Amino acid sequence: MTQRLYYTDSYLDTFRARVEELSADGVRVYLDRTAFYPTSGGQPFDTGTLGGAAVVAVVDEGERVAHVLAEPAAALAPGAEVEGRIDRGRRFDHMQQHTGQHLLSALLQERWGWATTSVHFGPETNTLDLAVESISPEQVAEVERQANEVVYENRPLAVTFEDAAEADGLRKASERTGTLRIVTIEGVDRSACGGTHVRATGEIGVILLRRTERVRKTVRLEFVCGGRAVRRARADFEALSRIAGPLSTSLDDAPAVVAAQTEQLREAASIRKRMREELAGAQARALADAAAPDGAGVRWIVERRPAWDADELRALAHAVSTLPKAVLVAAVEAPPTVMLAASADSGVDAGVALKPALVAAGGRGGGSPRVAQGSVPVAAALDAVLAALLPR
Numbered sequence: 001m002t003q004r005l006y007y008t009d010s011y012l013d014t015f016r017a018r019v020e021e022l023s024a025d026g027v028r029v030y031l032d033r034t035a036f037y038p039t040s041g042g043q044p045f046d047t048g049t050l051g052g053a054a055v056v057a058v059v060d061e062g063e064r065v066a067h068v069l070a071e072p073a074a075a076l077a078p079g080a081e082v083e084g085r086i087d088r089g090r091r092f093d094h095m096q097q098h099t100g101q102h103l104l105s106a107l108l109q110e111r112w113g114w115a116t117t118s119v120h121f122g123p124e125t126n127t128l129d130l131a132v133e134s135i136s137p138e139q140v141a142e143v144e145r146q147a148n149e150v151v152y153e154n155r156p157l158a159v160t161f162e163d164a165a166e167a168d169g170l171r172k173a174s175e176r177t178g179t180l181r182i183v184t185i186e187g188v189d190r191s192a193c194g195g196t197h198v199r200a201t202g203e204i205g206v207i208l209l210r211r212t213e214r215v216r217k218t219v220r221l222e223f224v225c226g227g228r229a230v231r232r233a234r235a236d237f238e239a240l241s242r243i244a245g246p247l248s249t250s251l252d253d254a255p256a257v258v259a260a261q262t263e264q265l266r267e268a269a270s271i272r273k274r275m276r277e278e279l280a281g282a283q284a285r286a287l288a289d290a291a292a293p294d295g296a297g298v299r300w301i302v303e304r305r306p307a308w309d310a311d312e313l314r315a316l317a318h319a320v321s322t323l324p325k326a327v328l329v330a331a332v333e334a335p336p337t338v339m340l341a342a343s344a345d346s347g348v349d350a351g352v353a354l355k356p357a358l359v360a361a362g363g364r365g366g367g368s369p370r371v372a373q374g375s376v377p378v379a380a381a382l383d384a385v386l387a388a389l390l391p392r
């Protein structure tokens with residue numbers, strides 16, 4: 001059974017212990033005592049070194065804690081006395097997030113009546129799921145303000161070991177029997193928990209609430225504490241600065257400027273689309289006028305170009321399809337494509353005519369009776385497609 005030193009001292013980051021056993025492959029080390037926290041209750045494991053060897057994961061195996069090494073280390077033989085060092089920065093970050101979660105869950109339950117149904121601690125942000133249908137942005141801001149007030153009050157935390165039958169006033173009743181480890185934030189919360197926590201709420205640092213998301217019948221609330229909250233705020237500031245800078249506006253005015261520019265862009269795109277259609281209409285009429293009508297009075301417009309703007313070509317095809325007795329056969333070399341457009345009274349069904357011509361040349365495509373389009377593998381195949389489409 002591994003003695004868990006973090007139960008009574010979450011600030012202990014260097015300790016001495018005896019190696020009791022190694023796994024056959026030499027990468028799982030069992031000690032008589034440890035300050036390494038194994039993944040448990042949502043809180044991620046510690047990393048660090050054991051006798052100088054890197055510990056890359058820590059696993060709670062019930063009675064014992066397994067320290068997983070990147071590779072076997074000669075110094076870690078059974079019976080050896082070794083020094084363990086945990087990564088202080090990583091652990092303290094976990095303590096800030098975890099204690100912040102206790103504080104938030106207590107506040108959300110006591111003052112707002114929203115029970116926490118699950119918690120997730122991620123590498124960047126954390127979330128808690130609340131038994132409530134929806135939360136307004138104003139409520140999120142109010143909860144954030146209240147939580148930070150408890151931080152400023154710097155309320156002490158205490159860890160006690162109490163008998164499950166006698167421990168009362170817990171935020172959530174424990175299903176365990178025997179001795180419970182109870183974490184108390186003075187005047188705010190009492191919870192049964194095996195995790196690591198800071199000694200007073202001031203050490204949580206600032207608490208930043210972020211987005212909420214509806215997940216089934218609960219609301220998922222994202223939060224970050226302490227160093228993460230500052231890093232997140234800095235990243236937000238830098239992102240917003242990169243938006244505001246090129247617009248020559250302040251951060252506060254950036255949303256309105258972006259909204260106005262987005263609207264202008266939408267209008268410009270709509271004007272451009274209308275002008276493209278008008279231009280295509282004029283081009284279609286000019287091309288049709290220049291083409292001599294065949295025996296049935298249908299004017300065949302045949303265009304072959306090295307390249308063609310796709311939107312422009314589509315607009316021209318559509319315009320030709322609305323003319324009286326006109327057909328457009330357009331071949332583009334790069335990428336090798338064919339567009340066929342036919343007006344309703346031309347006697348040509350574009351989709352029906354184009355598909356077999358493409359397939360015979362190793363290509364594919366299709367479309368409606370008015371406009372069809374497809375591709376062939378190489379430009380050299382275009383001649384065969386054109387020959388198949390044009391009247392003999």
Ligand SMILES: [Zn+2]
Pocket residue numbers: 098102183193194195196197
């Ligand atoms: Zn806890």
